[in-house]
Amino acid sequence: MSAVSRRSLNSTxxxxxxxxxxxxxxxxxxxxxxxxxxxPTFVPLRPEGAEWGTAALGPTKLDYARRLAHRLxxxxxxxAVLLETSGKHFPGEPLPRWxxxxxxxxxxxxxxxxxARMRSSLEPGSHKLSQAxxxxxxxxxxxxxxxxxxxxxxxxxxxxxxxxxxxHEDETWRSDDWSLDFDGPIPLFEGDxxxxxxxxxxxxxxxxxxxxxxxxxxxxxxxxxxxPLLTDAYLELLTKIEAALAARELTEVILAGYAPPSDPAMPxxxxxxxxxxxxxxxxxCATWADYDRQLHDLYAAAKATGLTARKxxxxxRETGTGGGAHVVFGGPDGLYxxxxxxxxxxxxxxxxxxxxxxxxxxxTGLYMGPSSQAPRIDESTYEALYELEIACAGxxxxxxxxxxxxxDLLFRDLLMDRSGNTHRAEISVDKLxxxxxxxxxxxxxxxxxxxSHPDASTMSLIGLxxxxxxxxLVGDPFKTPFVRWSGQLHDRFLLPSFIWEDLQAVVADLNxxxxxxxxxxxxxxxKWRFPKIGSxxxxxxxxxxxxxxxxVTFRQALEAWPLLGESPNAGTVSRTVDSSMDRIEVAVSDPxxxxxGLLLANGYPCEFLSAGDTTAAGIRFRAFxxxxxxxxxxxxxxxxxxxxxxxxxxxxxxxxxxHVWDADDKSYKKRPTSEKAAAKRxxxxxxxxxxxxxxxxxxxxxxFPPEGKHTLDLRRYPAQSRG
Numbered sequence: 042m043s044a045v046s047r048r049s050l051n052s053t054x055x056x057x058x059x060x061x062x063x064x065x066x067x068x069x070x071x072x073x074x075x076x077x078x079x080x081p082t083f084v085p086l087r088p089e090g091a092e093w094g095t096a097a098l099g100p101t102k103l104d105y106a107r108r109l110a111h112r113l114x115x116x117x118x119x120x121a122v123l124l125e126t127s128g129k130h131f132p133g134e135p136l137p138r139w140x141x142x143x144x145x146x147x148x149x150x151x152x153x154x155x156x157a158r159m160r161s162s163l164e165p166g167s168h169k170l171s172q173a174x175x176x177x178x179x180x181x182x183x184x185x186x187x188x189x190x191x192x193x194x195x196x197x198x199x200x201x202x203x204x205x206x207x208x209h210e211d212e213t214w215r216s217d218d219w220s221l222d223f224d225g226p227i228p229l230f231e232g233d234x235x236x237x238x239x240x241x242x243x244x245x246x247x248x249x250x251x252x253x254x255x256x257x258x259x260x261x262x263x264x265x266x267x268x269p270l271l272t273d274a275y276l277e278l279l280t281k282i283e284a285a286l287a288a289r290e291l292t293e294v295i296l297a298g299y300a301p302p303s304d305p306a307m308p309x310x311x312x313x314x315x316x317x318x319x320x321x322x323x324x325x326c327a328t329w330a331d332y333d334r335q336l337h338d339l340y341a342a343a344k345a346t347g348l349t350a351r352k353x354x355x356x357x358r359e360t361g362t363g364g365g366a367h368v369v370f371g372g373p374d375g376l377y378x379x380x381x382x383x384x385x386x387x388x389x390x391x392x393x394x395x396x397x398x399x400x401x402x403x404x405t406g407l408y409m410g411p412s413s414q415a416p417r418i419d420e421s422t423y424e425a426l427y428e429l430e431i432a433c434a435g436x437x438x439x440x441x442x443x444x445x446x447x448x449d450l451l452f453r454d455l456l457m458d459r460s461g462n463t464h465r466a467e468i469s470v471d472k473l474x475x476x477x478x479x480x481x482x483x484x485x486x487x488x489x490x491x492x493s494h495p496d497a498s499t500m501s502l503i504g505l506x507x508x509x510x511x512x513x514l515v516g517d518p519f520k521t522p523f524v525r526w527s528g529q530l531h532d533r534f535l536l537p538s539f540i541w542e543d544l545q546a547v548v549a550d551l552n553x554x555x556x557x558x559x560x561x562x563x564x565x566x567x568k569w570r571f572p573k574i575g576s577x578x579x580x581x582x583x584x585x586x587x588x589x590x591x592x593v594t595f596r597q598a599l600e601a602w603p604l605l606g607e608s609p610n611a612g613t614v615s616r617t618v619d620s621s622m623d624r625i626e627v628a629v630s631d632p633x634x635x636x637x638g639l640l641l642a643n644g645y646p647c648e649f650l651s652a653g654d655t656t657a658a659g660i661r662f663r664a665f666x667x668x669x670x671x672x673x674x675x676x677x678x679x680x681x682x683x684x685x686x687x688x689x690x691x692x693x694x695x696x697x698x699x700h701v702w703d704a705d706d707k708s709y710k711k712r713p714t715s716e717k718a719a720a721k722r723x724x725x726x727x728x729x730x731x732x733x734x735x736x737x738x739x740x741x742x743x744x745f746p747p748e749g750k751h752t753l754d755l756r757r758y759p760a761q762s763r764g
Contacts, residue, residue, distance in 0.1 A: 237266030632649075
């Protein structure tokens with residue numbers, strides 16, 4: 042890197058940091074504490090197997106999670122502890138998915154001294170059941186509990202570990218004698234989960250203590266299950282456990298069980314098994330600078346572990362992981378959420394995002410639109426905007442402190458997808474004050490249309506943009522009525538140029554509110570999100586007869602995959618979408634070029650409209666056969682024949698073909714192994730096509746429907762000869 046480039050990067054970094062300080066200053070002036078977090082997702086450099094495609098669980102994901110957590114402990118959080126616990130549990134799944142929790146103390150004091158004592162891989166261990174018995178005996182002694190309270194566990198006739206009933210009251214540990222209810226070893230229920238989750242608690246007498254610690258052998262390692270405890274007791278117990286392990290010189294031990302209730306004094310990072318990815322739940326951050334630091338630490342540890350936040354498609358396109366990154370805002374405590382302290386904030390956020398579709402589409406993944414994980418408010422149901430106008434007015438007139446159950450009911454039944462799923466929403470209030478979810482009353486609002494980006498700095502910059510919007514809306518509520526975008530929503534805002542125009546409008550608004558965000562900071566992201574696929578270099582004569590150079594640039598655009606009807610799938614039904622559609626954008630560098638020529642896509646003319654300083658059009662087409670799909674009678678339009686026709690002579694003066702794979706229709710057996718290899722595949726999809734240059738074209742006059750004034754949808758017209 043040259044010295045000039047280095048100075049430019051340093052200057053930009055300083056400007057971004059200054060913007061972050063301005064955002065925090067704005068929040069301080071309004072006396073609001075807003076925390077932020079997120080859920081970046083990662084995959085191996087070469088993801089293989091269902092666990093890195095569609096499945097939540099698999100043979101290597103837990104190993105990656107453990108190694109990543111240990112890398113973070115070694116590099117960034119010395120003294121942290123790692124607890125394995127139950128995560129999400131969905132219908133059709135026999136057990137909850139696993140989650141690892143990296144817990145540390147906010148005051149910097151260590152919770153756990155020696156990380157080598159915690160399990161760090163999936164390599165089979167060599168611990169014996171006798172070592173498990175020695176650990177629990179030592180632990181009972183250090184807690185001043187009678188050794189007789191330790192009871193053996195059995196699965197059938199096979200010894201399975203040991204159990205010690207424990208609880209903590211008035212700074213004292215107590216136990217119970219379960220031998221009064223069981224003559225011999227305590228029988229465990231069949232299953233794969235920890236012994237602490239398979240205890241026959243229902244067979245105990247009513248007066249018996251039902252909270253218990255278990256020690257067993259799992260994966261060849263001593264595994265200790267911790268029962269539900271409050272934070273102080275939990276931390277004390279961990280100290281006693283580590284001492285017991287040290288006395289036996291044990292390493293690679295599994296700590297599992299229940300985490301204490303959420304506590305700002307113990308920031309926690311979660312590692313969750315999610316379909317196709319490893320999901321990381323960041324600890325809440327009080328400032329953007331903290332968020333930025335945590336992201337960079339995480340990405341560095343992930344890289345050292347062999348993980349990345351990008352996927353390379355077979356045809357060379359680089360994307361995010363496909364899992365949600367989601368950016369989350371809340372308060373230092375659920376009841377002190379800024380969305381409760383400022384009842385106008387959530388209505389302002391809803392209106393602002395509805396006014397700026399770029400915030401919905403620019404940063405999300407490939408799977409977007411009404412059927413996705415994060416549909417826009419006006420993509421869910423026809424009457425949503427009308428009803429939300431009433432809901433927003435109700436929230437703003439509620440006063441302070443608001444009636445929280447009523448505040449929840451104002452939005453929970455509107456911010457959802459078409460099926461009524463309150464989690465699947467661009468702006469999700471599922472964790473705001475939802476009484477029907479175990480973690481629903483956290484005072485959080487989740488912005489779900491944000492995908493993980495391969496670069497930590499870019500991911501952090503996007504978080505800064507969102508936090509800047511929060512600061513702007515707290516200080517100056519946004520009350521402009523909703524826009525009825527109708528067909529323009531996808532017709533315009535799935536095209537890169539219109540997205541850029543809208544991002545410019547957002548940034549201009551932030552600048553008007555004393556937040557110095559520069560839209561050019563997002564330029565590199567925009568180019569990555571909408572990669573250039575090819576171009577025509579042209580020239581024309583102006584009114585004075587002087588030659589002028591101009592270009593026609595083609596970029597990847599976005600496509601909202603439509604939801605199909607429910608399909609039987611192993612006794613259940615699955616959400617099926619038609620992913621066979623694709624869209625590209627064509628933009629001219631000089632609007633005067635449109636007066637001299639026109640673009641044909643498979644023989645049909647495109648319609649160019651202005652987008653700020655750009656004149657652009659969209660082309661929508663079927664990229665490949667898919668069954669089932671919407672409109673199965675429509676043929677595949679790829680490769681696209683793109684021809685620039687001179688209006689004076691109706692002759693083709695430049696032409697190219699755009700392929701779904703490459704010009705030779707290669708069948709790739711594996712994904713590209715590097716960004717360089719991916720870029721080569723992507724570039725091979727653009728094929729210069731001199732074979733039709735000089736030919737005459739008859740231009741068909743077609744009508745663009747109200748829903749598609751900017752985009753030529755080739756499905757609507759009969760196929761023509763494509764050269």
